[in-house]
Amino acid sequence: MEKKRLILIGNGMAGIRTIEEILTLMPDYFDITVFGKEPYPNYNRIQLSKVLQGDTTLQDITLNEWEWYEANAIRLYPGETVIEIDTHNQMVSTDKGKQMAYDYLIIATGSNPFMLPLPGVDKEGVTAFRDIEDCEKMLDASKHYKRAAVIGGGLLGLEAARGLLNLGMDVDVIHISDYLMERQLDIAAGKLLQKELEAQGMNFWLEKQTAEIIGKKRVTGLRFSDGGKIPVDLVVMAVGIKPNVQLAQEAGIEVNRGIVVNDYMETSVPNIYAVGECAEHNGMVYGLVAPLYDQGKALAKHICGMNHTGYKGSVLSTQLKVSGVHVFSTGLIHETNQTKSIKVFDEWRNTYKKLLIEKDRLVGAVLFGDTKEGTKLLHLIKQGANIEDYFESQSATDSQESTVQAMADDEIICGCNGVSKGTIVSAIQTKGLTTVEEVKGCTNASRSCGTCKSLVQDLLTATLGEGYEANEKETICSCTDLSRDEVIEEIRTKHLTHSKEVMHVLGWKSEEGCSKCKPALNYYLGMLYPEEHEDERESRFVNERLHANIQKDGTYSVVPRMYGGVTNADDLRTIADVADKYNVGMIKLTGGQRIDLLGIKKEDLPNVWKDLGMPSGYAYGKTLRTVKTCVGSQFCRFGTQDSTGMGIQLEKKFEGLNTPHKVKMGVSACPRNCAEGGIKDVGIIGLDGIWEVYVGGNGGTDLRKADLLVKVKTEAEVLEYTAAFLQYYRENARYLERTSHFVERVGLEMIQEIVSNSELRKQLNERMNQALSVYKEPWKEVMESDTTLKQLYEKVFVK
Ligand SMILES: Cc1cc2nc3c(=O)[nH]c(=O)nc-3n(C[C@H](O)[C@H](O)[C@H](O)COP(=O)(O)OP(=O)(O)OC[C@H]3O[C@@H](n4cnc5c(N)ncnc54)[C@H](O)[C@@H]3O)c2cc1C
Ligand SMILES: NC(=O)c1ccc[n+]([C@@H]2O[C@H](COP(=O)([O-])OP(=O)(O)OC[C@H]3O[C@@H](n4cnc5c(N)ncnc54)[C@H](O)[C@@H]3O)[C@@H](O)[C@H]2O)c1
Numbered sequence: 001m002e003k004k005r006l007i008l009i010g011n012g013m014a015g016i017r018t019i020e021e022i023l024t025l026m027p028d029y030f031d032i033t034v035f036g037k038e039p040y041p042n043y044n045r046i047q048l049s050k051v052l053q054g055d056t057t058l059q060d061i062t063l064n065e066w067e068w069y070e071a072n073a074i075r076l077y078p079g080e081t082v083i084e085i086d087t088h089n090q091m092v093s094t095d096k097g098k099q100m101a102y103d104y105l106i107i108a109t110g111s112n113p114f115m116l117p118l119p120g121v122d123k124e125g126v127t128a129f130r131d132i133e134d135c136e137k138m139l140d141a142s143k144h145y146k147r148a149a150v151i152g153g154g155l156l157g158l159e160a161a162r163g164l165l166n167l168g169m170d171v172d173v174i175h176i177s178d179y180l181m182e183r184q185l186d187i188a189a190g191k192l193l194q195k196e197l198e199a200q201g202m203n204f205w206l207e208k209q210t211a212e213i214i215g216k217k218r219v220t221g222l223r224f225s226d227g228g229k230i231p232v233d234l235v236v237m238a239v240g241i242k243p244n245v246q247l248a249q250e251a252g253i254e255v256n257r258g259i260v261v262n263d264y265m266e267t268s269v270p271n272i273y274a275v276g277e278c279a280e281h282n283g284m285v286y287g288l289v290a291p292l293y294d295q296g297k298a299l300a301k302h303i304c305g306m307n308h309t310g311y312k313g314s315v316l317s318t319q320l321k322v323s324g325v326h327v328f329s330t331g332l333i334h335e336t337n338q339t340k341s342i343k344v345f346d347e348w349r350n351t352y353k354k355l356l357i358e359k360d361r362l363v364g365a366v367l368f369g370d371t372k373e374g375t376k377l378l379h380l381i382k383q384g385a386n387i388e389d390y391f392e393s394q395s396a397t398d399s400q401e402s403t404v405q406a407m408a409d410d411e412i413i414c415g416c417n418g419v420s421k422g423t424i425v426s427a428i429q430t431k432g433l434t435t436v437e438e439v440k441g442c443t444n445a446s447r448s449c450g451t452c453k454s455l456v457q458d459l460l461t462a463t464l465g466e467g468y469e470a471n472e473k474e475t476i477c478s479c480t481d482l483s484r485d486e487v488i489e490e491i492r493t494k495h496l497t498h499s500k501e502v503m504h505v506l507g508w509k510s511e512e513g514c515s516k517c518k519p520a521l522n523y524y525l526g527m528l529y530p531e532e533h534e535d536e537r538e539s540r541f542v543n544e545r546l547h548a549n550i551q552k553d554g555t556y557s558v559v560p561r562m563y564g565g566v567t568n569a570d571d572l573r574t575i576a577d578v579a580d581k582y583n584v585g586m587i588k589l590t591g592g593q594r595i596d597l598l599g600i601k602k603e604d605l606p607n608v609w610k611d612l613g614m615p616s617g618y619a620y621g622k623t624l625r626t627v628k629t630c631v632g633s634q635f636c637r638f639g640t641q642d643s644t645g646m647g648i649q650l651e652k653k654f655e656g657l658n659t660p661h662k663v664k665m666g667v668s669a670c671p672r673n674c675a676e677g678g679i680k681d682v683g684i685i686g687l688d689g690i691w692e693v694y695v696g697g698n699g700g701t702d703l704r705k706a707d708l709l710v711k712v713k714t715e716a717e718v719l720e721y722t723a724a725f726l727q728y729y730r731e732n733a734r735y736l737e738r739t740s741h742f743v744e745r746v747g748l749e750m751i752q753e754i755v756s757n758s759e760l761r762k763q764l765n766e767r768m769n770q771a772l773s774v775y776k777e778p779w780k781e782v783m784e785s786d787t788t789l790k791q792l793y794e795k796v797f798v799k
């Protein structure tokens with residue numbers, strides 16, 4: 001049988017999902033051609049926010065690799081735009097002069113960002129946030145400019161603003177309404193959200209209309225309709241989207257706001273369908289993937305000739321993808337004459353919940369601070385459930401794991417992809433799935449925004465029991481299917497010594513690797529072969545390459561080593577002279593008892609180091625940072641041991657050691673613990689005649705109290721046990737895993753068992769000494785290399 005010719009216009013999320021559904025139903029029925037304006041395979045547009053926020057990379061957001069099109073015999077024309085549809089002859093024409101006939105045509109052209117028609121909107125530095133190109137523009141601008149303005153305080157604007165903050169920019173958000181996300185939240189939640197985002201560093205201008213974008217060639221500022229002005233170097237327009245309907249309109253297809261479709265996604269012209277953000281169903285145009293995927297499912301069934309009831313519209317739910325902020329809304333947001341509401345505001349926990357009820361039926365919900373109930377509420381609203389059903393369902397306990405256990409089989413776990421608990425559990429059981437990645441591949445759950453990932457994990461745990469965690473395989477990154485342990489094993493057995501070699505021999509999917517695997521491989525190779533492996537500086541993060549911390553304004557900070565936090569008058573005088581000579585912007589004492597010189601120009605760095613004549617404090621690296629000490633027995637009347645001396649010994653021994661993540665230490669001489677060892681990676685407390693060694697503490701975002709590893713009698717033993725712990729951590733932690741997470745993952749008992757075994761401890765110490773033996777002071781090394789000086793610091797160094 002001759003295959004039917006199916007053409008898809010738009011290689012985006014809704015169109016390709018429809019093709020996937022069609023392939024599942026009738027893999028060999030159509031001869032498929034896809035035209036995509038963007039020069040990429042189908043990627044996850046949703047994740048652009050995460051790319052901007054630094055949580056993932058552009059390489060990692062591809063949904064369907066080139067090989068997928070090939071394997072499914074799909075002819076893909078990337079970077080090619082369809083410019084005309086001839087509905088009479090059933091042909092399409094492209095901007096590259098191609099003409100192609102179809103039996104069926106699907107239009108999935110998505111939306112265009114709405115750009116306010118302001119004077120100056122075409123200036124350099126003004127961008128939308130819709131595609132990879134926009135994302136790259138922002139990433140690039142953040143390297144050269146400081147001040148960003150986002151126009152529009154909706155979902156997109158706030159996610160963009162968070163990304164720009166993460167990129168080191170100052171961010172103003174200009175919003176037309178009197179509170180944020182007014183289309184998705186009520187005023188109470190909107191105000192709580194504003195407070196939270198202000199605490200994160202965003203600056204808001206509410207009830208403001210932008211009147212003009214100022215600047216010559218490039219934007220330099222914004223003028224508001226009330227006459228006020230603000231200076232900016234980058235403007236991101238996020239004031240909504242417009243369905244991309246021009247092509248359909250010109251072809252005579254019925255268009256209202258979007259391309260008008262019926263329940264089967266049929267347009268007004270036979271054999272032409274529309275799906276996604278460009279389609280209008282029952283007067284609704286949707287801008288979230290969940291309804292678009294439902295449309296795709298309905299269209300696939302229809303085009304494959306299956307019996308079905310068609311698409312009936314969707315109940316929407318939204319979540320903001322900004323870390324540290326939990327907001328959710330679904331169904332009706334605002335009270336009406338017919339609704340009654342339940343509102344709970346917990347000022348102490350900073351949470352807010354509003355439920356809207358119409359004739360005893362739950363019709364809407366807004367959550368702030370705690371969104372655990374989101375999926376359940378969405379499900380109940382979709383079902384048209386009675387409010388009593390909700391109260392009954394609340395009898396489940398608060399823990400998330402028991403939340404999934406208490407869910408009914410038809411409850412939705414992944415809102416974006418419409419995947420129910422029953423589907424996931426059955427796939428785990430019948431297909432032997434053991435990881436989130438496998439569940440994603442098999443059911444699509446967690447394939448879009450990713451917010452349901454933890455629920456999928458809970459379902460795996462609930463279904464597989466204790467065995468799940470042991471089974472979960474986390475690959476290093478999407479360049480490989482191998483886990484960290486597998487890669488290390490292969491490096492060891494095949495004696496691979498360079499990252500490129502590892503990627504080549506182990507069949508990396510991308511030749512160059514990505515920002516996740518490159519520094520990780522460099523670390524693993526250095527850890528395995530400290531003497532043989534030559535550090536691959538180019539794969540390190542910028543601060544480590546330059547041996548200084550880059551600051552918001554593009555200058556650097558310099559922190560010289562100050563062993564145990566002890567200094568002297570000569571060193572202080574030298575530091576003062578350097579500060580004067582190089583116009584240091586600020587001299588600041590750090591939390592780790594050192595002196596930070598801030599505001600130094602990149603080209604001055606080598607000369608600053610030379611004039612200081614002190615070793616690098618490594619305030620920028622994945623290595624030992626500081627050893628904070630208390631004054632101890634020498635001066636303090638409570639001191640039982642020489643904590644300062646002990647700290648200096650530790651710092652001198654372990655300085656420059658490459659570790660999976662930064663390592664901080666603290667040494668105190670009595671339980672008052674003035675050096676705060678309880679929140680350090682290694683904390684030492686001196687008591688009468690003994691030293692306690694604590695590990696795995698953290699004082700940062702994931703606050704964790706350190707665990708007591710061992711009690712010893714001598715300073716030599718402190719050094720020996722610390723070395724054994726650190727070497728065990730170096731050899732077994734994942735790259736970028738802090739000791740706090742490592743200790744939790746591996747378990748304190750296991751670590752105690754290893755380091756208390758004298759033979760294993762001896763071996764760990766030997767390997768540690770080998771690693772330490774190759775240490776070279778980095779600032780000195782840079783100053784001795786003309787090539788590095790020229791390549792990295794751009795100015796000839798005065799030797
Ligand atoms: C930064 C960001 C974050 C988001 N976050 C979320 C989220 O968390 N949750 C959520 O549900 N939704 C989110 N969305 C919205 C979601 O991405 C969209 O709803 C979804 O991508 C729409 O899919 P679509 O296929 O209709 O359109 P698109 O994905 O835009 O695909 C349309 C494609 O068609 C191409 N095209 C257009 N005209 C032509 C032509 N004439 N010829 C050939 N090709 C053409 C376009 O270039 C585009 O590649 C987000 C959007 C953005 C921009
Ligand atoms: N987490 C998510 O689900 C997510 C994230 C990003 C984007 N998206 C989707 O992408 C699309 C675009 O998002 P969006 O935030 O641009 O659309 P939106 O329509 O949700 O929000 C636009 C916001 O801009 C404001 N605005 C309008 N005109 C303005 C003006 N002149 N000055 C200042 N503010 C003005 C509006 O009041 C509104 O709050 C939407 O469909 C959205 O659902 C979803």
Ligand code: SF4
Pocket residue numbers: 630631632633636637638639640643668669670671672673674675
């Ligand atoms: S920890 Fe104890 S010994 Fe050290 S400074 Fe504080 S009180 Fe004194």
Ligand code: FES
Pocket residue numbers: 413414415416417445446447448449450451452453
């Ligand atoms: S809820 Fe978005 S991917 Fe599952």
